[in-house]
Amino acid sequence: MWPFEHAQYATMLSRSLLDRLLQFRSERDWAQFHNLRTLSTSIALEAAELLEHTQWVRDSELEQVVTERRPLIEQEVADIVILLSYLVNDLGLDVEKAVEAKLALNARKYPVALAKGSAKKYNEF
Amino acid sequence: MWPFEHAQYATMLSRSLLDRLLQFRSERDWAQFHNLRTLSTSIALEAAELLEHTQWVRDSELEQVVTERRPLIEQEVADIVILLSYLVNDLGLDVEKAVEAKLALNARKYPVALAKGSAKKYNEF
Amino acid sequence: MWPFEHAQYATMLSRSLLDRLLQFRSERDWAQFHNLRTLSTSIALEAAELLEHTQWVRDSELEQVVTERRPLIEQEVADIVILLSYLVNDLGLDVEKAVEAKLALNARKYPVALAKGSAKKYNEF
Amino acid sequence: MWPFEHAQYATMLSRSLLDRLLQFRSERDWAQFHNLRTLSTSIALEAAELLEHTQWVRDSELEQVVTERRPLIEQEVADIVILLSYLVNDLGLDVEKAVEAKLALNARKYPVALAKGSAKKYNEF
Numbered sequence: 001m002w003p004f005e006h007a008q009y010a011t012m013l014s015r016s017l018l019d020r021l022l023q024f025r026s027e028r029d030w031a032q033f034h035n036l037r038t039l040s041t042s043i044a045l046e047a048a049e050l051l052e053h054t055q056w057v058r059d060s061e062l063e064q065v066v067t068e069r070r071p072l073i074e075q076e077v078a079d080i081v082i083l084l085s086y087l088v089n090d091l092g093l094d095v096e097k098a099v100e101a102k103l104a105l106n107a108r109k110y111p112v113a114l115a116k117g118s119a120k121k122y123n124e125f
Numbered sequence: 126m127w128p129f130e131h132a133q134y135a136t137m138l139s140r141s142l143l144d145r146l147l148q149f150r151s152e153r154d155w156a157q158f159h160n161l162r163t164l165s166t167s168i169a170l171e172a173a174e175l176l177e178h179t180q181w182v183r184d185s186e187l188e189q190v191v192t193e194r195r196p197l198i199e200q201e202v203a204d205i206v207i208l209l210s211y212l213v214n215d216l217g218l219d220v221e222k223a224v225e226a227k228l229a230l231n232a233r234k235y236p237v238a239l240a241k242g243s244a245k246k247y248n249e250f
Numbered sequence: 251m252w253p254f255e256h257a258q259y260a261t262m263l264s265r266s267l268l269d270r271l272l273q274f275r276s277e278r279d280w281a282q283f284h285n286l287r288t289l290s291t292s293i294a295l296e297a298a299e300l301l302e303h304t305q306w307v308r309d310s311e312l313e314q315v316v317t318e319r320r321p322l323i324e325q326e327v328a329d330i331v332i333l334l335s336y337l338v339n340d341l342g343l344d345v346e347k348a349v350e351a352k353l354a355l356n357a358r359k360y361p362v363a364l365a366k367g368s369a370k371k372y373n374e375f
Numbered sequence: 376m377w378p379f380e381h382a383q384y385a386t387m388l389s390r391s392l393l394d395r396l397l398q399f400r401s402e403r404d405w406a407q408f409h410n411l412r413t414l415s416t417s418i419a420l421e422a423a424e425l426l427e428h429t430q431w432v433r434d435s436e437l438e439q440v441v442t443e444r445r446p447l448i449e450q451e452v453a454d455i456v457i458l459l460s461y462l463v464n465d466l467g468l469d470v471e472k473a474v475e476a477k478l479a480l481n482a483r484k485y486p487v488a489l490a491k492g493s494a495k496k497y498n499e500f
Binding site for chain 4 (some may be wrong): 263264267268270273274277278279280282283285286287290291293294297298300301303304307312315316319320323324325327328329330331332334335337341342343346348349350351352353356357362364365367368369373
C-alpha cells in the first residue's frame with residue numbers, strides 16, 4: 001500500500017531535512033493527496049515553472065538570466081527536490097541505486113565512441 | 126560563467142556517484158550542451174515521461190500501476206535526479222539550504238490552521 | 251455531465267474532420283477514458299514531444315531543425331490539435347469566442363506602449 | 376526562413392480572428408521572439424497551466440471542477456490555441472491535412488479489434 005515502505009533509502013537530502021519535510025506533510029494531513037499521479041503531475045508543473053525562466057531567452061542571454069534570477073531559480077529547483085523527495089520516500093526507492101543502474105544503462109546506449117560531442121539521441125546514431 | 130562553481134554542495138547523491146555522473150558527461154564532451162535552458166527543458170521532458178505512466182489511470186488503479194511498472198518508474202525518477210544533479214552542480218547550488226529556505230516559505234504560505242486536510246493553493250484560502 | 255454538450259462550436263477543424271475524430275473515438279470506446287484531467291495530461295505530454303525536437307538545439311540551428319524534421323513536427327502538432335479538439339468538443343467550448351476574450355484580456359495586460367519589442371511578462375513591467 | 380510562408384492553411388480559427396492575432400503580434404513586434412523552440416516551450420507551459428486545474432483532483436471530483444472553474448479552463452485552452460495558431464501560421468502548416476494524416480496513422484496503430492475499450496499504448500498490445 002502507498003506509501004510503500006519507510007524511506008530508509010531517500011538519500012537526496014539529509015535524513016533530518018527529509019524528516020522535516022515528512023513532518024510538514026503530516027501536520028497538514030497532506031499524505032492523503034499524494035500518490036504516483038499527483039506527485040508526478042506536481043513535479044511536471046514545477047519543472048514547467050523552472051522552464052518558464054528561459055521561455056523567451058536567447059542563447060546569448062542565458063548566463064545573464066541565471067545571474068539575475070538565481071533566487072527564483074533556486075526556489076523552483078527546491079520545489080522539484082521536495083516533491084521528488086516525497087515520491088522517492090513513498091515509493092521506498094533507493095535513489096543512489098536507481099541512478100547507478102540508469103547510469104550503467106546510459107553508458108550502453110551512449111558509448112563514448114558514438115556519443116562524444118554529439119547531442120543526438122541513441123536511436124539516431 | 127556556466128558552470129558557476131564546483132559543486133561542493135550537490136548533496137542529492139553521494140559525492141562519488143555525482144563524480145561518476147560528471148565523468149560520464151566529461152567523457153562524452155556533453156557539458157557544452159548543458160545550460161539553464163537545456164537542463165530545465167530536459168527535466169520537464171523526463172517529468173513528462175514519468176507522468177505518462179499515470180496518463181489514463183483511474184484512482185482505483187493507481188497502486189496496481191506502481192506495483193506493475195516499478196522498474197520503469199524508477200528509471201524515470203533516476204533520469205530526473207541525474208539531470209537535476211547536473212543543474213544543481215552547474216549552478217553551484219546548495220540543495221539542502223535551498224530546500225530549507227523553501228520549506229520555511231511554504232510554512233508561512235500554508236499555516237497548519239488553514240491548510241490542514243485541504244488541497245487548496247495558498248491564494249485560494 | 252461530461253461530455254458537456256454536443257460540439258456545435260468546435261471550429262478548430264472542419265466539421266467533417268471533427269466528426270471523423272469523434273467516430274474514431276467512438277469505434278474504440280475511448281470516450282470513457284477522456285475527461286478534463288486525462289485530456290489535459292495528454293496535451294501536456296504531446297507538447298513535451300513537440301518540445302523534444304528543440305531540446306538541445308542552439309538558436310543558430312533552429313531553422314535547420316524545422317527544415318529537417320518538418321514531417322515529425324507536423325505529427326506532434328496534429329497530436330496536440332486532435333486532443334485539444336476532443337477537449338473543446340467535450341467541454342462544449344466555443345473556441346473562437348474564448349480566443350477573442352483572451353485576446354481582449356491580453357491587449358489590456360500588454361498595452362503596445364509597454365510591450366512593444368519586449369519579452370517581459372505583464373507583471374514585470 | 377522563419378516564418379516559413381503565409382498562413383493560407385491555418386484553419387484552426389476563422390481567418391479574421393487569426394488576422395487579429397497576427398496584428399496583435401505585429402503591433403508589439405513580438406514575431407522576433409517566436410520560433411519553433413519558444414513557441415513549443417510556451418505551448419508546454421500553457422498546457423501545464425491547464426493541467427494545474429486537476430493537479431490534486433480525485434476522479435469523483437472531476438465534473439465539479441469543470442463546472443466551478445469553467446471560465447479559467449476556457450482561458451487556458453484559449454492560450455494554447457493562440458500559441459498553436461502562431462506556430463501553425465509560422466510553419467505554413469495545413470492543420471486539416473496534418474490531422475487527417477495523423478488520424479490515418481492512428482487507425483493503423485490502434486485497430487478497433489485490439490484497441491476497443493483499452494487505454495493501452497500501441498506498443499503494449
